[in-house]
Amino acid sequence: MKIGFEFGSPPRFPWQYPPLKLLVKTSLPRSATTLVLLAALPSLNAQVFFDRDDIMIAAGWKQGDPITGDITPQKTYQNPRWREKMLRQFPAADEDRDGKLTEQEAMLFHLRRVRRFTPQGGELEYLGTGASHWTERVPMRDGQSLPVEVYLPGGAGPWPVVLIRTARGRIDSALDYGNELVRAGYAVVGGDLTPEGDFVSADLLGRETPGKEMSREDRAALNSRRSRRNSGEDGVDTIAWIARQSWSNGRIGMTGYSEASMQTKNALALRPPELKLVVTGIGSRGRPGESPFSGVGARVNWQNGSYPPLSGGWTPPTPAVTPLDSQVAESDTPPDVFYNDRTGWFDYAGRHSIAEWNRMRANGKSTLVMGIGGHGRLSDAARLPPAYGDCDIVLPEIGEFAWLRDKDPSLAKSRLYYFLMGDASNPDAPGNVWKVTETWPVADKEMSWFLQPDRSIGKAIPTGEAKVDYVHNPLTPVETLNGAHSPSSQYGPRDQRPLDGRDDVLLFTSGPLDAPLEITGESWVDLYVSSRRS
Secondary structure (H helix, E strand, C coil): CEEEEEECCCCCECCECCCCCCEEEEECCCCCCEEEEECCCCCCCCCCCCCHHHHHHHHCCCCCCCCCCCCCCCCCCCCHHHHHHHHHHCHHHCCCCCCCCCHHHHHHHHHCCCCCCCCCCCHHHHCCCCCEEEEEEEECCCCCEEEEEEEECCCCCCEEEEEEECCCCCCCCCHHHHHHHHHCCCEEEEECCCCCCCCCCHHHHCCCECCECCCHHHHHHHHHHCCCCCHHHHHHHHHHHHHCCCCEEEEEEEEEECHHHHHHHHHHCCCCCCEEEEEEECCCCCCCCCCCCCCCCCCCCCCCCCCCCCCCCCCCCCCCCCCHHHCHHHCCCCCCCEEEEEEEEECCCHHHHHHHHHHHHHHCCEEEEEEEEECECCCCCCCCCCHHHCHHHHCCHHHHHHHHCCCCHHHCCCEEEEEECCCCCCCCCCCCEEEEECCCCCCCCCCCCEECCCCEEECCCCCCCCCCCCCCCCCCCCCCCCCCCCCHHHCCCCCCHHHCCCCCCEEEECCCCCCCCCCCCCCCCCCCCCCCCC
């Protein structure tokens, strides 16, 4: 193993123009493990991304044959060494209890533990026997009303209720996995973010494509992007309305991923007393002033904070902001809710999700699951740990909602589960296991490395003048080949060595290490730079 730093001109973005930034990079040749720290730093969930029809078949909601062949890009399930390692961590995957894990057993173990994402356009088909639904309008404090869709399970209520507020539509997105909740005996409310909801004619929005009808989801998203509404206050008003309904038992949760996760946290920040649980994923409130990439919804309490301006000359309105002293991330006393959040090392909300969990954990019932993925599927070309790194698989979310019903509160405990990544090309390499901690950062030993004049890295403080010239040309940027902010086709760990031969890249590398080195958490670099115009 080696350690190194590499410097190159960053990509040009209109919102971010630093002369230099720092990025953590890993390069893992089969002959030797090399850890490299690179100049440029996005923050660090791999999703297995089974087909939705396969999920329905495995869940028993749809007739059909279950998948039998390895569908993962890295062919993890075909590798007997990975299956042996998986069996050691998850012995329940061995369904026939013969001490061996077959390819199909491994896949089905995962497939039956992912969320029940229903096929788009057919969400209402999977509501379950006896379920019902209807549309209502909920009054807000400003005199407006927002449309919601109410979904009730079969049988007699009242029920615990789960609210999903999203710009993507109260039907399609709320039932994206709301069907699983309804079938499990929870009432579900899907809420739109604007009074128009998804019923505004597409031609009024200037986005109609001739011959093609705009979807409900597109209309709802477009309306919310133009909105000036305070999503936190709207969420609180919706929760209070739910608590007054005869079909509600007064115990209310919220859930959602990405933008809907931010909607949930916006309401949580205002501490509505009826809100007892939140289950969120890949979305963070972030903190103002850090970066446009602080996380989904970084521009505080504005549901549109993660969206770029629309074309046609329209620019976003001034966001409605909730005071900092009421934010979860700034509160000394966390809200008294069961809190379960999920993200990944390559998700751009990851860093701030950790900060939010650190604020929440003092309530004694807050969990964060830190997986290996990004804000969507990892690149097929990325070097992936085994597929069981998917955080949705290891801790299925549906069980968390039992805190609204019959789960013993005395069992609650704040903890952070994180996937320790390792060399994904070698099943015998250290790492690629799940760990758990009650504090973050984890217990660690401080270690310092220094850049040397000969472009090496060592533990000794360099003597003399350790200066290296570097030419930065913003017209020829060094493209980042992976990370949390790249296109989704590049999410995840990628081989960065194609950049090493550039004239405007400086590489500092240590000698071989005598033992593997675990780095968990963020790495920090003190870098001193002087510049001159050439």
